[in-house]
Protein backbone atom coordinates (compact mmCIF):
# COMPACT_ATOMS: atom_id res chain seq x y z
CA UNK A 84 0.00 0.00 0.00
CA UNK A 85 1.25 3.44 -0.88
CA UNK A 86 -0.35 6.34 0.98
CA UNK A 87 1.79 8.99 -0.73
CA UNK A 88 0.29 11.06 -3.51
CA UNK A 89 2.35 11.35 -6.69
CA UNK A 90 3.93 14.72 -7.52
CA UNK A 91 1.35 15.13 -10.27
CA UNK A 92 -1.55 14.60 -7.86
CA UNK A 93 -0.02 16.97 -5.32
CA UNK A 94 0.29 19.63 -8.03
CA UNK A 95 -3.37 19.17 -9.05
CA UNK A 96 -4.52 19.33 -5.43
CA UNK A 97 -2.49 22.47 -4.79
CA UNK A 98 -3.82 24.12 -7.93
CA UNK A 99 -7.39 23.44 -6.77
CA UNK A 100 -6.62 24.64 -3.24
CA UNK A 101 -5.08 27.84 -4.53
CA UNK A 102 -8.00 28.48 -6.90
CA UNK A 103 -10.56 27.78 -4.17
CA UNK A 104 -8.90 30.03 -1.62
CA UNK A 105 -8.18 32.92 -4.01
CA UNK A 106 -11.14 32.84 -6.40
CA UNK A 107 -14.00 31.16 -4.54
CA UNK A 108 -13.29 31.98 -0.90
CA UNK A 109 -13.45 35.78 -0.92
CA UNK A 110 -17.07 35.89 -2.14
CA UNK A 111 -18.33 32.57 -0.75
CA UNK A 112 -20.39 34.14 2.03
CA UNK A 113 -21.94 36.69 -0.30
CA UNK A 114 -22.60 34.13 -3.04
CA UNK A 115 -24.34 31.98 -0.46
CA UNK A 116 -26.35 34.83 1.02
CA UNK A 117 -27.46 36.19 -2.35
CA UNK A 118 -27.96 32.75 -3.90
CA UNK A 119 -25.74 33.75 -6.79
CA UNK A 120 -25.04 31.45 -9.70
CA UNK A 121 -21.35 32.00 -10.46
CA UNK A 122 -21.26 31.16 -14.16
CA UNK A 123 -17.80 32.78 -14.30
CA UNK A 124 -16.42 30.30 -11.77
CA UNK A 125 -18.03 27.37 -13.60
CA UNK A 126 -16.13 28.50 -16.72
CA UNK A 127 -12.88 29.00 -14.83
CA UNK A 128 -13.02 25.51 -13.35
CA UNK A 129 -13.47 24.27 -16.93
CA UNK A 130 -10.49 26.29 -18.11
CA UNK A 131 -8.38 24.82 -15.32
CA UNK A 132 -9.32 21.32 -16.48
CA UNK A 133 -11.18 20.32 -13.32
CA UNK A 134 -13.98 18.60 -15.27
CA UNK A 135 -11.65 16.58 -17.47
CA UNK A 136 -9.81 14.36 -14.98
CA UNK A 137 -11.66 11.16 -15.84
CA UNK A 138 -12.01 11.96 -19.55
CA UNK A 139 -9.30 10.92 -22.05
CA UNK A 140 -7.39 13.59 -23.95
CA UNK A 141 -9.04 12.74 -27.27
CA UNK A 142 -12.35 14.09 -25.91
CA UNK A 143 -10.84 17.15 -24.27
CA UNK A 144 -9.94 15.70 -20.88
CA UNK A 145 -6.64 15.11 -19.12
CA UNK A 146 -7.02 11.48 -18.10
CA UNK A 147 -5.51 12.30 -14.70
CA UNK A 148 -8.00 9.99 -13.07
CA UNK A 149 -10.63 9.66 -10.37
CA UNK A 150 -8.28 10.32 -7.45
CA UNK A 151 -7.29 13.65 -9.01
CA UNK A 152 -10.98 14.50 -9.37
CA UNK A 153 -11.64 13.68 -5.71
CA UNK A 154 -8.71 15.80 -4.54
CA UNK A 155 -10.02 18.76 -6.55
CA UNK A 156 -13.58 18.25 -5.31
CA UNK A 157 -12.47 18.11 -1.68
CA UNK A 158 -10.49 21.34 -2.04
CA UNK A 159 -13.37 23.21 -3.67
CA UNK A 160 -15.94 21.94 -1.15
CA UNK A 161 -13.68 22.88 1.75
CA UNK A 162 -13.95 26.51 0.69
CA UNK A 163 -17.53 26.49 -0.64
CA UNK A 164 -19.53 23.27 -0.79
CA UNK A 165 -22.05 24.66 -3.29
CA UNK A 166 -19.30 25.19 -5.84
CA UNK A 167 -18.32 21.53 -5.95
CA UNK A 168 -21.85 20.65 -7.11
CA UNK A 169 -20.98 22.16 -10.50
CA UNK A 170 -18.12 19.70 -10.86
CA UNK A 171 -20.56 16.83 -10.44
CA UNK A 172 -23.04 18.38 -12.88
CA UNK A 173 -20.38 18.53 -15.62
CA UNK A 174 -18.57 15.28 -14.85
CA UNK A 175 -21.69 13.15 -14.16
CA UNK A 176 -23.14 13.49 -17.68
CA UNK A 177 -19.64 13.51 -19.24
CA UNK A 178 -18.45 10.28 -17.71
CA UNK A 179 -21.78 8.59 -18.53
CA UNK A 180 -21.52 9.70 -22.16
CA UNK A 181 -17.95 8.41 -22.17
CA UNK A 182 -19.05 4.99 -20.90
CA UNK A 183 -22.28 4.49 -22.85
CA UNK A 184 -22.28 7.02 -25.72
CA UNK A 185 -21.46 6.36 -29.36
CA UNK A 186 -18.26 7.76 -30.85
CA UNK A 187 -20.30 10.50 -32.50
CA UNK A 188 -22.05 11.46 -29.25
CA UNK A 189 -18.77 11.61 -27.37
CA UNK A 190 -17.05 13.75 -30.00
CA UNK A 191 -19.97 16.15 -30.14
CA UNK A 192 -20.95 16.52 -26.49
CA UNK A 193 -17.93 15.82 -24.33
CA UNK A 194 -15.57 18.71 -25.19
CA UNK A 195 -18.07 21.52 -24.42
CA UNK A 196 -19.03 19.86 -21.12
CA UNK A 197 -15.38 19.43 -20.14
CA UNK A 198 -14.54 23.03 -21.02
CA UNK A 199 -17.54 24.25 -19.04
CA UNK A 200 -19.17 25.83 -22.10
CA UNK A 201 -22.26 23.68 -21.80
CA UNK A 202 -23.73 23.72 -18.30
CA UNK A 203 -24.82 20.18 -17.51
CA UNK A 204 -27.10 18.38 -15.09
CA UNK A 205 -28.71 15.00 -14.60
CA UNK A 206 -32.36 14.33 -13.92
CA UNK A 207 -33.31 11.16 -12.06
CA UNK A 208 -35.43 12.17 -9.07
CA UNK A 209 -39.17 12.86 -9.28
CA UNK A 210 -41.79 13.94 -6.75
CA UNK A 211 -42.66 10.27 -6.08
CA UNK A 212 -39.31 8.68 -6.93
CA UNK A 213 -36.37 9.57 -4.69
CA UNK A 214 -34.59 6.56 -3.18
CA UNK A 215 -36.81 4.31 -5.31
CA UNK A 216 -35.46 5.23 -8.72
CA UNK A 217 -37.56 2.69 -10.62
CA UNK A 218 -40.74 4.39 -9.32
CA UNK A 219 -40.18 7.26 -11.76
CA UNK A 220 -43.11 8.18 -14.00
CA UNK A 221 -41.49 10.18 -16.79
CA UNK A 222 -42.09 8.61 -20.17
CA UNK A 223 -40.41 8.83 -23.54
CA UNK A 224 -42.84 7.48 -26.09
CA UNK A 225 -41.65 6.60 -29.57
CA UNK A 226 -43.33 8.61 -32.30
CA UNK A 227 -42.28 8.97 -35.95
CA UNK A 228 -38.70 7.89 -35.35
CA UNK A 229 -38.23 10.18 -32.33
CA UNK A 230 -39.37 10.27 -28.69
CA UNK A 231 -41.92 12.44 -26.95
CA UNK A 232 -40.77 13.14 -23.41
CA UNK A 233 -43.25 13.88 -20.63
CA UNK A 234 -42.74 14.10 -16.90
CA UNK A 235 -41.49 16.08 -13.93
CA UNK A 236 -38.05 15.90 -12.35
CA UNK A 237 -37.48 17.58 -9.02
CA UNK A 238 -34.55 18.61 -6.79
CA UNK A 239 -32.36 18.73 -9.86
CA UNK A 240 -29.11 20.59 -9.27
CA UNK A 241 -28.54 23.14 -12.04
CA UNK A 242 -32.13 22.79 -13.33
CA UNK A 243 -32.62 26.59 -13.42
CA UNK A 244 -29.40 27.20 -15.38
CA UNK A 245 -28.38 24.05 -17.28
CA UNK A 246 -28.09 23.87 -21.05
CA UNK A 247 -28.26 20.09 -21.21
CA UNK A 248 -29.59 17.31 -19.03
CA UNK A 249 -29.04 13.59 -18.84
CA UNK A 250 -32.64 12.47 -18.34
CA UNK A 251 -33.98 9.06 -17.37
CA UNK A 252 -37.48 8.06 -18.46
CA UNK A 253 -39.58 4.97 -19.22
CA UNK A 254 -39.70 3.89 -22.84
CA UNK A 255 -41.62 0.77 -21.81
CA UNK A 256 -43.47 0.74 -18.51
CA UNK A 257 -44.37 -2.95 -18.73
CA UNK A 258 -40.69 -3.93 -18.40
CA UNK A 259 -40.35 -2.41 -14.89
CA UNK A 260 -36.76 -1.13 -14.35
CA UNK A 261 -35.74 -2.78 -17.63
CA UNK A 262 -38.00 -0.33 -19.46
CA UNK A 263 -36.08 2.81 -18.50
CA UNK A 264 -33.89 4.60 -21.07
CA UNK A 265 -31.40 7.47 -20.89
CA UNK A 266 -31.41 10.64 -23.00
CA UNK A 267 -29.12 13.63 -23.34
CA UNK A 268 -31.55 16.49 -23.77
CA UNK A 269 -31.20 20.09 -24.97
CA UNK A 270 -33.05 22.20 -22.40
CA UNK A 271 -33.40 25.27 -24.64
CA UNK A 272 -36.42 23.90 -26.45
CA UNK A 273 -40.17 24.39 -26.33
CA UNK A 274 -41.62 21.78 -24.01
CA UNK A 275 -39.08 22.34 -21.22
CA UNK A 276 -40.27 24.11 -18.07
CA UNK A 277 -38.12 25.14 -15.13
CA UNK A 278 -38.89 26.24 -11.60
CA UNK A 279 -36.33 27.26 -8.98
CA UNK A 280 -36.55 25.80 -5.50
CA UNK A 281 -34.98 27.03 -2.30
CA UNK A 282 -33.19 24.75 0.10
CA UNK A 283 -31.52 24.94 3.52
CA UNK A 284 -27.99 24.96 2.17
CA UNK A 285 -25.87 25.04 -1.01
CA UNK A 286 -27.50 28.37 -1.89
CA UNK A 287 -25.00 29.20 -4.64
CA UNK A 288 -25.91 25.97 -6.39
CA UNK A 289 -29.18 26.55 -8.27
CA UNK A 290 -31.67 23.73 -7.82
CA UNK A 291 -35.17 23.18 -9.10
CA UNK A 292 -37.75 21.37 -11.10
CA UNK A 293 -37.66 20.41 -14.77
CA UNK A 294 -40.89 19.66 -16.55
CA UNK A 295 -41.13 18.05 -19.95
CA UNK A 296 -44.31 18.54 -21.91
CA UNK A 297 -44.32 16.72 -25.21
CA UNK A 298 -40.64 17.50 -25.68
CA UNK A 299 -39.31 16.09 -28.94
CA UNK A 300 -36.13 14.09 -28.38
CA UNK A 301 -34.30 12.64 -31.35
CA UNK A 302 -33.15 9.05 -31.38
CA UNK A 303 -29.57 10.27 -31.70
CA UNK A 304 -29.97 11.77 -28.21
CA UNK A 305 -30.64 8.39 -26.60
CA UNK A 306 -27.67 7.10 -24.61
CA UNK A 307 -27.24 3.35 -24.82
CA UNK A 308 -30.00 1.03 -25.93
CA UNK A 309 -33.64 1.28 -25.03
CA UNK A 310 -34.17 -0.36 -21.65
CA UNK A 311 -30.59 0.16 -20.46
CA UNK A 312 -31.45 3.30 -18.52
CA UNK A 313 -31.63 1.78 -15.03
CA UNK A 314 -28.27 0.08 -15.46
CA UNK A 315 -26.80 3.32 -16.83
CA UNK A 316 -28.31 5.27 -13.94
CA UNK A 317 -26.87 2.91 -11.32
CA UNK A 318 -23.49 3.08 -13.03
CA UNK A 319 -23.67 6.87 -13.14
CA UNK A 320 -24.67 7.09 -9.49
CA UNK A 321 -21.61 5.08 -8.58
CA UNK A 322 -19.46 7.84 -10.10
CA UNK A 323 -21.39 10.88 -8.91
CA UNK A 324 -21.85 9.38 -5.43
CA UNK A 325 -18.11 9.27 -4.94
CA UNK A 326 -17.85 12.88 -6.01
CA UNK A 327 -20.40 13.76 -3.29
CA UNK A 328 -18.34 11.82 -0.77
CA UNK A 329 -15.32 13.96 -1.67
CA UNK A 330 -17.47 17.07 -1.28
CA UNK A 331 -18.60 15.96 2.18
CA UNK A 332 -14.98 15.35 3.07
CA UNK A 333 -14.19 18.95 2.17
CA UNK A 334 -16.97 20.22 4.45
CA UNK A 335 -15.83 17.96 7.32
CA UNK A 336 -12.35 19.38 6.93
CA UNK A 337 -13.53 22.99 6.83
CA UNK A 338 -15.56 22.47 10.02
CA UNK A 339 -12.68 20.74 11.79
CA UNK A 340 -10.26 23.50 10.78
CA UNK A 341 -12.65 26.19 12.05
CA UNK A 342 -13.12 24.35 15.36
CA UNK A 343 -9.39 23.82 15.91
CA UNK A 344 -8.58 27.41 15.06
CA UNK A 345 -11.24 28.72 17.44
CA UNK A 346 -10.09 26.37 20.24
CA UNK A 347 -6.59 27.81 19.93
CA UNK A 348 -7.78 31.37 19.97
CA UNK A 349 -10.77 31.70 22.30
CA UNK A 350 -10.16 31.96 26.03
CA UNK A 351 -12.71 31.29 28.75
CA UNK A 352 -12.19 30.69 32.47
CA UNK A 353 -8.59 31.82 32.05
CA UNK A 354 -7.46 29.35 29.40
CA UNK A 355 -7.77 28.48 25.73
CA UNK A 356 -10.97 26.51 25.22
CA UNK A 357 -8.97 23.76 23.47
CA UNK A 358 -7.72 22.88 26.97
CA UNK A 359 -11.18 21.69 27.95
CA UNK A 360 -11.55 17.94 27.57
CA UNK A 361 -15.13 18.16 26.36
CA UNK A 362 -13.88 20.15 23.38
CA UNK A 363 -10.95 17.76 22.93
CA UNK A 364 -13.46 14.92 22.78
CA UNK A 365 -15.22 16.62 19.86
CA UNK A 366 -11.94 17.49 18.12
CA UNK A 367 -10.66 13.92 18.38
CA UNK A 368 -13.88 12.53 16.90
CA UNK A 369 -13.81 15.08 14.09
CA UNK A 370 -10.21 14.25 13.23
CA UNK A 371 -10.75 10.50 13.17
CA UNK A 372 -14.08 10.52 11.29
CA UNK A 373 -12.63 12.86 8.68
CA UNK A 374 -9.47 10.83 8.20
CA UNK A 375 -11.37 7.54 8.02
CA UNK A 376 -13.68 9.05 5.39
CA UNK A 377 -10.67 10.34 3.46
CA UNK A 378 -9.09 6.90 3.30
CA UNK A 379 -12.38 5.42 2.10
CA UNK A 380 -12.84 8.10 -0.57
CA UNK A 381 -9.29 7.74 -1.82
CA UNK A 382 -9.51 3.95 -1.86
CA UNK A 383 -12.73 4.00 -3.88
CA UNK A 384 -11.05 6.40 -6.34
CA UNK A 385 -7.91 4.24 -6.40
CA UNK A 386 -10.07 1.27 -7.43
CA UNK A 387 -11.85 3.35 -10.08
CA UNK A 388 -8.48 4.33 -11.54
CA UNK A 389 -7.60 0.65 -11.82
CA UNK A 390 -10.95 -0.12 -13.44
CA UNK A 391 -11.86 -2.39 -10.55
CA UNK A 392 -15.39 -2.68 -9.14
CA UNK A 393 -15.95 -0.25 -6.30
CA UNK A 394 -19.70 0.03 -5.64
CA UNK A 395 -19.33 -1.23 -2.08
CA UNK A 396 -16.34 1.02 -1.44
CA UNK A 397 -18.18 4.03 -2.90
CA UNK A 398 -21.18 3.43 -0.63
CA UNK A 399 -18.92 3.12 2.40
CA UNK A 400 -17.07 6.31 1.42
CA UNK A 401 -20.29 8.25 0.82
CA UNK A 402 -21.85 7.09 4.10
CA UNK A 403 -18.72 7.78 6.16
CA UNK A 404 -18.03 11.17 4.58
CA UNK A 405 -21.62 12.41 4.83
CA UNK A 406 -21.82 11.44 8.49
CA UNK A 407 -18.36 12.89 9.18
CA UNK A 408 -19.41 16.20 7.62
CA UNK A 409 -22.66 16.35 9.59
CA UNK A 410 -20.89 15.46 12.83
CA UNK A 411 -18.04 17.90 12.26
CA UNK A 412 -20.33 20.79 11.35
CA UNK A 413 -22.50 20.14 14.40
CA UNK A 414 -19.44 19.84 16.67
CA UNK A 415 -17.87 23.00 15.25
CA UNK A 416 -21.09 24.86 15.92
CA UNK A 417 -21.13 23.67 19.53
CA UNK A 418 -17.51 24.75 19.98
CA UNK A 419 -17.97 28.16 18.40
CA UNK A 420 -21.21 28.81 20.25
CA UNK A 421 -22.78 32.10 19.19
CA UNK A 422 -20.00 32.59 16.62
CA UNK A 423 -21.03 29.28 15.07
CA UNK A 424 -24.71 30.20 15.12
CA UNK A 425 -24.05 33.66 13.70
CA UNK A 426 -24.55 34.19 9.99
CA UNK A 427 -21.51 36.48 9.99
CA UNK A 428 -19.16 33.49 10.20
CA UNK A 429 -18.91 30.48 7.89
CA UNK A 430 -19.62 27.63 10.33
CA UNK A 431 -23.41 27.97 10.04
CA UNK A 432 -22.95 27.62 6.29
CA UNK A 433 -20.96 24.41 6.79
CA UNK A 434 -23.76 23.18 9.03
CA UNK A 435 -26.46 23.87 6.40
CA UNK A 436 -24.35 22.50 3.57
CA UNK A 437 -23.32 19.37 5.49
CA UNK A 438 -26.92 18.20 5.82
CA UNK A 439 -27.28 17.87 2.06
CA UNK A 440 -24.72 15.06 1.96
CA UNK A 441 -26.91 12.80 4.11
CA UNK A 442 -29.66 13.21 1.50
CA UNK A 443 -28.21 13.50 -2.02
CA UNK A 444 -26.86 10.76 -4.29
CA UNK A 445 -28.46 8.05 -2.21
CA UNK A 446 -29.22 8.98 1.38
CA UNK A 447 -27.13 7.62 4.24
CA UNK A 448 -29.84 5.00 4.70
CA UNK A 449 -29.54 3.86 1.07
CA UNK A 450 -25.76 3.51 1.49
CA UNK A 451 -26.29 1.50 4.70
CA UNK A 452 -28.78 -0.70 2.88
CA UNK A 453 -26.25 -1.43 0.11
CA UNK A 454 -23.46 -2.10 2.65
CA UNK A 455 -25.57 -4.29 4.95
CA UNK A 456 -27.10 -6.34 2.12
CA UNK A 457 -23.59 -7.02 0.88
CA UNK A 458 -22.30 -7.99 4.35
CA UNK A 459 -25.29 -10.25 4.98
CA UNK A 460 -24.80 -11.98 1.66
CA UNK A 461 -28.23 -10.94 0.35
CA UNK A 462 -26.96 -8.93 -2.60
CA UNK A 463 -23.38 -8.30 -3.58
CA UNK A 464 -22.67 -4.61 -4.12
CA UNK A 465 -19.78 -5.29 -6.53
CA UNK A 466 -21.41 -7.31 -9.27
Ligand code: GRA
Pocket residue numbers: 168171172207208213214215216217240260313314317318320321323327394442443444445446449453466
Ligand atom coordinates in the same frame (compact mmCIF):
# COMPACT_ATOMS: atom_id res chain seq x y z
O1 GRA B 1 -31.03 -8.42 -11.57
P1 GRA B 1 -31.43 -7.44 -12.61
O2 GRA B 1 -30.92 -7.72 -13.97
O3 GRA B 1 -32.88 -7.15 -12.56
O4 GRA B 1 -30.72 -6.07 -12.21
C1 GRA B 1 -30.90 -5.50 -10.94
C2 GRA B 1 -29.60 -5.08 -10.37
O5 GRA B 1 -28.60 -6.06 -10.60
C3 GRA B 1 -31.60 -4.18 -11.18
O6 GRA B 1 -30.57 -3.21 -11.34
C4 GRA B 1 -29.31 -3.81 -11.15
N1 GRA B 1 -28.45 -2.94 -10.34
C5 GRA B 1 -27.25 -2.52 -10.70
N2 GRA B 1 -26.55 -2.71 -11.81
C6 GRA B 1 -25.33 -2.17 -11.90
C7 GRA B 1 -28.72 -2.46 -9.09
N3 GRA B 1 -27.70 -1.72 -8.65
C8 GRA B 1 -26.78 -1.75 -9.63
C9 GRA B 1 -25.50 -1.21 -9.78
N4 GRA B 1 -24.95 -0.43 -8.83
N5 GRA B 1 -24.81 -1.42 -10.91
C10 GRA B 1 -32.52 -3.78 -10.06
O7 GRA B 1 -31.77 -3.81 -8.88
P2 GRA B 1 -32.41 -3.59 -7.46
O8 GRA B 1 -31.34 -3.65 -6.44
O9 GRA B 1 -33.62 -4.48 -7.31
O10 GRA B 1 -32.92 -2.08 -7.57
P3 GRA B 1 -33.74 -1.23 -6.58
O11 GRA B 1 -34.06 -1.99 -5.34
O12 GRA B 1 -34.86 -0.63 -7.35
O13 GRA B 1 -32.76 -0.02 -6.25
C11 GRA B 1 -31.53 -0.15 -5.68
C12 GRA B 1 -31.13 1.15 -4.97
C13 GRA B 1 -32.05 1.48 -3.82
C14 GRA B 1 -29.72 0.93 -4.46
C15 GRA B 1 -31.14 2.31 -6.02
O14 GRA B 1 -32.43 2.59 -6.48
C16 GRA B 1 -30.51 3.57 -5.50
O15 GRA B 1 -29.30 3.73 -5.59
N6 GRA B 1 -31.32 4.53 -4.96
C17 GRA B 1 -30.81 5.81 -4.55
C18 GRA B 1 -31.11 6.85 -5.58
C19 GRA B 1 -30.11 7.94 -5.66
O16 GRA B 1 -28.94 7.78 -5.34
N7 GRA B 1 -30.52 9.07 -6.15
C20 GRA B 1 -29.65 10.15 -6.37
C21 GRA B 1 -30.34 11.23 -7.09
S1 GRA B 1 -29.29 12.36 -7.93
C22 GRA B 1 -28.70 13.41 -6.74
O17 GRA B 1 -28.87 13.24 -5.58
C23 GRA B 1 -27.93 14.55 -7.25
C24 GRA B 1 -27.02 15.20 -6.24
C25 GRA B 1 -26.03 16.05 -6.94
C26 GRA B 1 -24.90 16.53 -6.07
O18 GRA B 1 -25.12 17.02 -4.96
O19 GRA B 1 -23.74 16.49 -6.55
